[in-house]
Amino acid sequence: MKGVLLVNLGSPDSTDPKDVKKYLDEFLMDPRVIDVPFWLRSFIVRGIILNTRPKKSAEAYQKIWWDEGSPLIVLSERLQKKIQNKTTVPVALAMRYGSMTLKKGLQELVDQGVDEVLTIPLYPQFAMATTETIDVKVEELKNEFFPQLKITSLPAFYNKPEYIEVLAKSMAEKLEGLDYEHLIFSYHGVPERHIYKRDITKSHCKIDGSCCVTESPAHQFCYRHQCFKTTELVAAKLNLKPGTYSNAFQSRLGFDPWLKPPTDRTIERLGLEGIKKIAIVTPAFVSDCLETLEEIAMEGEEIFHEAGGKEFTVIPCLNDRDDWAEVLTGWIDQWRIVDTKTAIA
Ligand SMILES: C=CC1=C(C)c2cc3[nH]c(cc4nc(cc5[nH]c(cc1n2)c(C)c5CCC(=O)O)C(CCC(=O)O)=C4C)c(C)c3C=C
Ligand SMILES: [Fe+2]
Numbered sequence: 532m533k534g535v536l537l538v539n540l541g542s543p544d545s546t547d548p549k550d551v552k553k554y555l556d557e558f559l560m561d562p563r564v565i566d567v568p569f570w571l572r573s574f575i576v577r578g579i580i581l582n583t584r585p586k587k588s589a590e591a592y593q594k595i596w597w598d599e600g601s602p603l604i605v606l607s608e609r610l611q612k613k614i615q616n617k618t619t620v621p622v623a624l625a626m627r628y629g630s631m632t633l634k635k636g637l638q639e640l641v642d643q644g645v646d647e648v649l650t651i652p653l654y655p656q657f658a659m660a661t662t663e664t665i666d667v668k669v670e671e672l673k674n675e676f677f678p679q680l681k682i683t684s685l686p687a688f689y690n691k692p693e694y695i696e697v698l699a700k701s702m703a704e705k706l707e708g709l710d711y712e713h714l715i716f717s718y719h720g721v722p723e724r725h726i727y728k729r730d731i732t733k734s735h736c737k738i739d740g741s742c743c744v745t746e747s748p749a750h751q752f753c754y755r756h757q758c759f760k761t762t763e764l765v766a767a768k769l770n771l772k773p774g775t776y777s778n779a780f781q782s783r784l785g786f787d788p789w790l791k792p793p794t795d796r797t798i799e800r801l802g803l804e805g806i807k808k809i810a811i812v813t814p815a816f817v818s819d820c821l822e823t824l825e826e827i828a829m830e831g832e833e834i835f836h837e838a839g840g841k842e843f844t845v846i847p848c849l850n851d852r853d854d855w856a857e858v859l860t861g862w863i864d865q866w867r868i869v870d871t872k873t874a875i876a
């Protein structure tokens with residue numbers, strides 16, 4: 532029998548700094564997130580970051596936490612339930628980090644008689660720190676605990692027409708009647724090194740003005756290209772005028788070069804240039820989370836106001852929208868009916 536495992540990033544168990552520390556330790560010790568040798572990663576994460584960040588992050592989590600728990604987890608659970616109500620295929624939910632482990636999610640499916648799994652990393656754009664780490668961990672778990680399972684992973688859906696359609700629709704709903712002057716597409720940042728590492732041609736990615744818009748097989752694994760493509764397709768769908776929107780990358784951690792321009796500086800610059808009304812959408816996240824609810828909706832708004840801006844509109848993530856659940860169910864049904872690669876590649 533076929534079954535589906537939806538996978539998101541995960542959150543700490545609570546906003547207690549101890550739980551936040553445990554979660555950040557697992558997350559940041561992942562060699563695909565901080566991709567340096569183990570000794571150096573341990574030094575950076577356990578010797579530096581975990582001494583100060585858990586308290587600061589816990590305070591940020593406290594500002595956005597809901598009675599039911601972490602928004603990212605609650606919203607992912609709501610999405611899973613909606614999809615389950617639309618399909619006969621068993622649908623489980625797991626997180627890459629934290630207590631809702633991938634192992635528990637796979638076991639839940641196996642307990643229902645599943646022997647063929649489609650994993651759906653809930654990230655529109657491929658990144659080493661997101662999609663790839665899920666795929667690798669699932670493969671490890673299969674080899675160790677579930678050798679009988681046939682597992683396929685849904686590829687990044689950054690350019691799939693159905694995804695672009697619902698994203699554009701969700702934006703149009705929020706932007707209707709709003710005479711904003713500039714729209715920022717804010718994607719989670721990654722270190723530039725991650726882009727070079729996943730360039731399968733070894734020579735295409737230059738992180739300049741042309742590489743990501745020049746056809747290349749490298750784009751299958753180029754997070755930067757995929758972010759730009761999502762923006763381009765949505766902009767075309769919404770008929771956005773050139774110059775009224777731009778891309779930016781948020782949530783930088785550490786001192787390495789990350790993708791540019793940074794979202795916070797972009798917001799500040801727009802305010803200082805006299806732009807009074809901006810809107811912001813965060814298409815690297817399908818569920819609202821710390822990075823959208825606190826970093827963008829709270830900190831971002833504060834930066835904009837301090838720089839002279841007036842109206843700051845945040846477009847919610849797709850979360851558990853009916854049309855988004857429909858799209859995912861459609862992809863699941865295509866996979867259920869025919870061979871995955873021909874159906875959804
Ligand atoms: C080197 C560090 C990090 C990389 C690379 C990174 C990539 C990355 N992350 C997301 C999605 C999310 N990240 C979230 C939180 C978060 N991310 C990092 C660091 C890196 N992320 C940290 C330290 C944190 C924790 C919060 C903090 O201390 O600031 C979240 C929110 C989780 C939640 O519980 O709400 C998401 C979602 C993507 C998509 C991505 C690369 C493309
Ligand atoms: Fe992150």
Ligand SMILES: [Fe+2]
Pocket residue numbers: 735736737738742743744753755756
């Ligand atoms: Fe590129």
